[in-house]
Amino acid sequence: MPSHHPARSRRATERKGDLRERAILDTCEALLTQKGYDAMTVGDIAQGAGITRGALYFYFGSKQEVVTALVARTVEHLWERSRATAQTDEPRQAIAAAMQRTVELWDEHGLVMRTAIDLSLTVPEIGELWSHTADLFITAITVVLERAGVEAGTEPEQASAMARALCWMIERTFYHASQESHEELQKASSTCEHIWLISAGLIT
Amino acid sequence: MPSHHPARSRRATERKGDLRERAILDTCEALLTQKGYDAMTVGDIAQGAGITRGALYFYFGSKQEVVTALVARTVEHLWERSRATAQTDEPRQAIAAAMQRTVELWDEHGLVMRTAIDLSLTVPEIGELWSHTADLFITAITVVLERAGVEAGTEPEQASAMARALCWMIERTFYHASQESHEELQKASSTCEHIWLISAGLIT
DNA sequence: ATTAAATTCGACGCAGTGTAGACTTTCCGG
DNA sequence: CCGGAAAGTCTACACTGCGTCGAATTTAAT
Numbered sequence: 001m002p003s004h005h006p007a008r009s010r011r012a013t014e015r016k017g018d019l020r021e022r023a024i025l026d027t028c029e030a031l032l033t034q035k036g037y038d039a040m041t042v043g044d045i046a047q048g049a050g051i052t053r054g055a056l057y058f059y060f061g062s063k064q065e066v067v068t069a070l071v072a073r074t075v076e077h078l079w080e081r082s083r084a085t086a087q088t089d090e091p092r093q094a095i096a097a098a099m100q101r102t103v104e105l106w107d108e109h110g111l112v113m114r115t116a117i118d119l120s121l122t123v124p125e126i127g128e129l130w131s132h133t134a135d136l137f138i139t140a141i142t143v144v145l146e147r148a149g150v151e152a153g154t155e156p157e158q159a160s161a162m163a164r165a166l167c168w169m170i171e172r173t174f175y176h177a178s179q180e181s182h183e184e185l186q187k188a189s190s191t192c193e194h195i196w197l198i199s200a201g202l203i204t
Numbered sequence: 205m206p207s208h209h210p211a212r213s214r215r216a217t218e219r220k221g222d223l224r225e226r227a228i229l230d231t232c233e234a235l236l237t238q239k240g241y242d243a244m245t246v247g248d249i250a251q252g253a254g255i256t257r258g259a260l261y262f263y264f265g266s267k268q269e270v271v272t273a274l275v276a277r278t279v280e281h282l283w284e285r286s287r288a289t290a291q292t293d294e295p296r297q298a299i300a301a302a303m304q305r306t307v308e309l310w311d312e313h314g315l316v317m318r319t320a321i322d323l324s325l326t327v328p329e330i331g332e333l334w335s336h337t338a339d340l341f342i343t344a345i346t347v348v349l350e351r352a353g354v355e356a357g358t359e360p361e362q363a364s365a366m367a368r369a370l371c372w373m374i375e376r377t378f379y380h381a382s383q384e385s386h387e388e389l390q391k392a393s394s395t396c397e398h399i400w401l402i403s404a405g406l407i408t
Numbered sequence: 409a410t411t412a413a414a415t416t417c418g419a420c421g422c423a424g425t426g427t428a429g430a431c432t433t434t435c436c437g438g
Numbered sequence: 439c440c441g442g443a444a445a446g447t448c449t450a451c452a453c454t455g456c457g458t459c460g461a462a463t464t465t466a467a468t
Contacts, residue, residue, distance in 0.1 A: 020415090038326055041455060055416050057457070118325055121318075122242050156394035165395045168380070169373030176372065190360035191369045199399055201408065224446085245424060259447050261426070 021059050023049040025070045033111055037067065037119065067115065068125045074112040075129050078105055082136065091148040092202055098140065099193045102170065103185055110178035117175060138167045141196075148200035166196055225263055227253040229274045237315055241271065241323065271319065272329045278316040279333050282309055286340065295352040296406055302344065303397045306374065307389055314382035314389075321379060342371045345400075352404035370400055 027048030031040045042063050046056040060066045085101050088094050106113065120127040141163035146152045154160040170192050177188035197203045231252030235244045246267050250260040264270045289305050292298050310317065324331040345367035350356045358364040374396050381392035401407045 036326065042457085043455075051415095052417055053456090054418070054458090058415065062457075063455095114325075118322065121322055122240065156391045157398045161391065161395040162399060165373055165377050165392070165399055168376035169369055172372035172376040173369050187360045187365065188369070191365040194361045195366060195369055195399070195403055198403055204405065204408065246426085247424080255446090256448060257425090258427090258449070262446065266426075267424095 020049065020051065020055075024056060024059060024066060025073060028066050028070050029112060032067075032070075032115055037115060042066075064119075064123050064125075067119065068123060068129075071112060071116045071119075071126050071129055074109050075116070075133055077109065078133060079136070081105065082140075089147065091144050091200060092197070094144050094147075095193060095196055095200070095202075098144075099189045099196075102174065103189045106174045106178045106185055107182060110174075114175055114178065117171070134167055134171070137170075138163045141166055145200050148202055150200060162199055166192075166199060169195065224253065224255065224259075225273075228260060228263060228270060229277060232270050232274050233316060236271075236274075236319055241319060246270075268323075268327050268329075271323065272327060272333075275316060275320045275323075275330050275333055278313050279320070279337055281313065282337060283340070285309065286344075293351065295348050295404060296401070298348050298351075299397060299400055299404070299406075302348075303393045303400075306378065307393045310378045310382045310389055311386060314378075318379055318382065321375070338371055338375070341374075342367045345370055349404050352406055354404060366403060370396075370403060373399065 024045060028040070028045050031044055031048060034040075035044070040063075042056060043053050045063075045066060046053045049056070056066075060069065081101065081104075085097060088097065116126055116130045120130050138160075142159050145159040145163055150159045150162065151157075152159050173188045173192055174185065177184040194203075228249060232244075232249050235248055235252060238244075239248070244267075246260060247257050249267075249270060250257045253260070260270075264273065285305065285308075289301060292301065320330055320334045324334050342364075346363050349363040349367055354363045354366065355361075356363050377392045377396055378389065381388040398407075
């Protein structure tokens with residue numbers, strides 16, 4: 001590993017490189033849609049961004065690093081959006097709002113989110129990023145469950161463990177639905193919301 | 205594609221090739237544990253099975269084909285086991301039995317099942333196999349839900365859609381837990397069983 | 409205008425895949 | 439028990455894609 005990788009912390013002023021870097025990530029995202037991770041070559045990305053392979057390696061150390069950066073960019077977005085969502089104390093409203101937001105997130109970033117999930121195993125960096133994101137959701141779900149009267153704690157039938165299972169249910173259900181259509185996503189959302197409400201004891 | 209691939213339908217009598225074929229799949233499974241799919245090379249598999257790369261390509265057309273065959277073998281096992289499990293009409297018992305069986309399956313075949321899930325996207329053959337397997341589970345869950353009194357139908361809040369979501373919850377929860385330990389798997393099972401029971405309206 | 413940093417390029421080496429064709433072993437009917 | 443076909447095996451090769459190197463060129467600041 002040479003002294004390359006000045007990919008981080010460039011000037012505050014907008015240099016040509018910042019533009020290129022964004023072009024690379026955008027191209028990567030587009031190619032991911034068209035061909036998928038495996039079929040997408042570093043040459044493809046470089047070409048799409050209007051530079052050569054050699055130049056791309058000035059910005060990123062590897063194909064994995066490119067995708068990791070793309071995931072990081074997207075995940076950043078998720079966190080922002082999540083923070084921005086109005087919080088409410090009323091569990092039913094909180095659940096509805098959370099599901100609504102989740103639909104929007106998957107609508108906009110479904111592809112990158114699916115990619116992140118797929119690569120979590122093989123690219124530790126991405127696994128880290130995604131599991132951290134999941135933790136945020138799990139924590140949020142836990143709070144809602146407890147507020148709705150589910151016993152707090154980490155035992156299998158208490159709020160924390162249930163929140164984890166519900167999170168995975170939502171992740172996987174949306175993962176599949178987002179491959180289909182927006183309509184499927186909406187239906188999936190209804191179903192998940194329903195199970196969440198039941199699990200919280202808010203409907204019988 | 206040449207006239208290779210006599211991998212299927214060999215003699216009824218046990219030929220040397222059948223033995224080799226099994227050795228290849230066994231080695232593949234072992235290597236999958238040690239290094240994971242990407243790091244595992246065709247050379248590694250061949251070496252482990254005591255043959256050269258060239259010889260391996262006599263049995264399987266590609267690395268993906270090897271793994272697909274391994275998944276197929278494992279999935280076959282799952283189906284057998286599922287058929288063999290005693291059926292009961294009492295929902296509570298049915299759920300408990302199903303979860304118990306699921307724990308056993310993930311204990312024994314967790315690695316291959318995780319691999320199948322990971323490769324579902326990139327290897328259509330495997331995706332097919334796994335989605336068929338999931339359908340079996342979804343159908344089974346649907347039956348239990350309906351028997352427990354959940355309204356039948358495919359709308360978002362009816363049995364079929366709920367069964368799908370519950371199936372994904374179980375898949376993903378076990379996927380993660382099986383990477384940890386048998387204990388985690390047991391806890392995960394309790395949690396999933398609990399949510400399933402609540403969703404079926406069998407406990408409040 | 410000069411100098412250092414930023415950026416780009418083309419060429420190279422390496423690893424891994426899949427293919428080709430020759431060679432050996434095993435199977436079986438006469 | 440022998441001869442040819444089928445089954446199995448090997449070495450060598452072509453191709454693709456990744457990551458690296460060093461030289462050339464552009465850009466920015468002094």
